[in-house]
Amino acid sequence: MARRVPWLAGAGAAPFLVVVVVTVAVAAVPAWGRFVVEKSSVRVLSPEHIRGHHDAAIGNFGVPDYGGTLTGVVIYPDKKATGCTEFETKFKSKSRRPVILLLDRGGCYFALKSWNAQQAGAAAVLIGDNVDEQLLTMDTPDESPETEYIDKINIPSALVNRAFGESLKKVAEKQEEEVVVKLDWRESMPHPDERVEYEFWTNSNDECGPRCDEQMDFVRSFRGHAQILERGGYTLFTPHYITWYCPEAFKLTQQCKSQCINHGRYCAPDPEQDFGEGYEGKDVVVENLRQLCVHRVANDSGRAWAWWDYVMDYKIRCSMKEKKYTKGCAEDVVKALGLPLDKVQECMGDPEADTDNAVLAKEQEDQIGRGSRGDVTILPTLVINNVQYRGKLDRTAVLKAVCAGFKEGTEPRVCLSHDIETNECLHRNGGCWRDEKTNVTACKDTYRGRLCECPAVNGVQYEGDGYIGCKAVGPGRCTLNNGGCWSETRGQQTFSACSDTALTGCRCPPGFQGDGHKCEDLDECKEKLACTCPDCHCKNTWGNYECKCKGNQLYIRGEDICIANSMSRFGWFITILVASCVVGVGISGYVFYKYRLRSYMDSEIMAIMSQYMPLDNQHNENQPLRQHDSEA
Structure with missing residues (x-):
């Protein structure tokens, strides 16, 4: 049964449950209390032959780095391996990595071992069990003048089982190569949702x-x-x-x-x-x-x-x-x-x-x-x-x-906030993608570290792997750094390879050539793409061209031809005469149309009235009959 270990770390100490009770008479705690051991993961990174994952019971003192990790070098002291007395020197690793001090169980309080290790420069403490048993939680002793150090412990500590502790000791004692381990508290605290x-x-x-x-x-x-x-x-x-x-x-x-x-x-x-x-x-x-x-x-x-x-x-x-x-x-x-x-x-x-x-x-x-x-x-x-x-x-x-x-x-x-976590995005952008022009970044700071995810900025979504690149997609993408496409302005003219009608991609506009990320002016004159008629003279401009015809001719761009632009006086007379005739015919036709329309309407009105209003001769023929009827 998982249980809390008593304050003394010596072998053979009997475990018990601490209950706030003054008298035995007023005690009703279940006889078989259940104490759950909270564990973190210890991963051996090197040397190769002992690599692997192991459990470690988190100590109930110090500061476990919930949500974080610590990679360091395991050092097993030559002397005072129990850590019950102060160490005479500071521990340092050859690679200048943080020191994780490995100590033996027994002889004194667990908390005292951690305090002495902290004083000697350790970043964390692993205590190897001296008996074969299930992992248990190292607790703090009662506070007293002799245990004032408890509140000063700021490093994490954990108990590892006997077999794992012995394997670490053997390699660390040889000092042939550093024993590098990673303490991982990221999954020690469940994090299922947003609350x-x-x-x-x-x-x-x-x-x-x-x-x-x-x-x-x-x-x-x-x-x-x-x-x-x-x-x-x-x-x-x-x-x-x-x-x-x-x-x-x-x-x-x-x-x-x-x-x-x-x-x-x-x-x-x-x-x-x-x-x-x-x-x-x-x-x-x-x-x-x-x-x-x-x-x-x-x-x-x-x-x-x-x-x-x-x-x-x-x-x-x-x-x-x-x-x-x-x-x-x-x-x-x-x-x-x-x-x-x-x-x-x-x-x-x-x-x-x-x-x-x-x-x-x-x-x-x-x-x-x-x-x-x-x-x-x-x-x-x-x-x-x-x-x-x-x-x-x-x-x-x-x-x-x-x-x-x-x-x-x-x-x-x-x-x-900076006092409880390190913003990894501040160092080299966390290794994620960033647009230098707009400072849009795929690096997102979280409590457990950084995430490289293409962002959404001002309603515009970026897509990509978050590491090598991100591209804006969807409507409105051209408003953010021109969608990552080429754009250039000269004078009052601006050309862009980003189109609001296209949800993705870059395409050089008409008059330019390139891949959309770099566009160069297309010389339509040199490439014989326009103004190719015999009487044409072509002049290239930025993003366009100008075409002029010889003499007084007019250039028709759609047909890429020149047509005559001169007329004689007789030609002008004929043109005016024809135009006058056309106008006269139009006016006459309109007058005739109005006359015919009016005649048609009059005839229709008369037909309707004849059905409901008898003519005068009909009225006179019927009048004597109505008088005769009235005399009778």
Whole structure:
């Protein structure tokens, strides 16, 4: 079963799960906890006979380079191979590559080995196991004056199995050739899509020693980044709080009554570890519940990031040290942030009720590991994309891990700042294609490195391999550096080999010759392509030609011929006479047309009227009959 290793790195130390419990009576942690070991890949590049890929368990201290890689030379020290005491010299490789120090397990804390290696110039540490077993996670010891170095460790470390460690030692000890390995953390953090989902398992108690101080320092330093990511929709953050239940046989004891709510269902340790003094564990559970509900209510109102403000303000205004860790103080903070207090109270329910609390019941359920995530057993614990974060709870280190969780190329701007990643496009354009004239580049900076992909600029798409070349395609391509085609202007004239009607390619315009990327004026006169008639005189111009005819003749370009341009006075007279006749005939025809049209319309009108209006003689013949009818 994969498990967390205890703080002492000596052989034979029994593994255990660290649980925040004060008394045995108030403990309800599963007997068979499941702890998942997060691994990175170690690839041996040389020498040839030991090349290959190997797993390495990421240490839970230092700064694992999530999303990155490190290539270096393995050095195994002649003396002090356990790394439990300071090294007298700095380690350097012959090739000036970074040093990855290989150390033996045993004798002292894992973290101390890494600290001494960092002091000696190592860029990373590999610790070879001294027993044949499954890989396990190297954890940090309890903070004390003797372990102040823990927060100063800034290099990554990993545990490798015994067989792999021994093979590295044998080659490194011979010193015949350098052992070059590549540590790869790019796939250590899942990055399935454009949003990162992460959880922070924490505690509202501010009097639990170095662990509580570490949590609040992290909240204070990371709050700005967290809120930027949340406001932009880049992340989905959820806070969590560990509780446990009191066994049935102990529900009536003073321990359970002081440390639990809802009749022993949800418990937390007494802050002072003294049931008769100060605050009680149930006070912590109630505030944990309130902070969960603050997040739920804030999230429902579209202000999920307000949780960070509440936790920070509560720490400042409602400290246990100042005896202000109270319900009244908490509600004042809720009101100050503009959150609806009634909804927060409704979410919390009744801590005195002998029934399950829906919010806390869900927390206990989420505490159990599922899928790729192990059980949450210690505080603080950070889970990113359902993988437990390894390393110290540091602002920059955590931000690197969160940024590694984005799908490549979708990282927000905060992930591409120079203090957490190197922009590879700044050095020789990352080896990608670039148009020197327009500075359009195929190099795209991502958190995991650069991508060479032909870009889309101002709605115009470039196509190509991204390395050797990219070409603009589609409508509008001629507006960007003339589509990569030839273009030249002389005076008021501009000619281009890029055509808006062609979606791809370059073609020299009429009057020029070339491949479209370079066009030269075509001498139509020299090539006998125009102005070839006997009476023509050809003169070449830039992109065109001029043709003149002898005497007073006119040049017809379409026919490439010259025609006479002179007329005698008689010819002009005849021309005018003919034109006058044509005009006269036209006018006469128009007058005749109008006359015929008018006659036709009159006859039609008369025909219509005769059907509805009798003529006068018909009217007179019928009149006596109508009179006779009336006399009768």
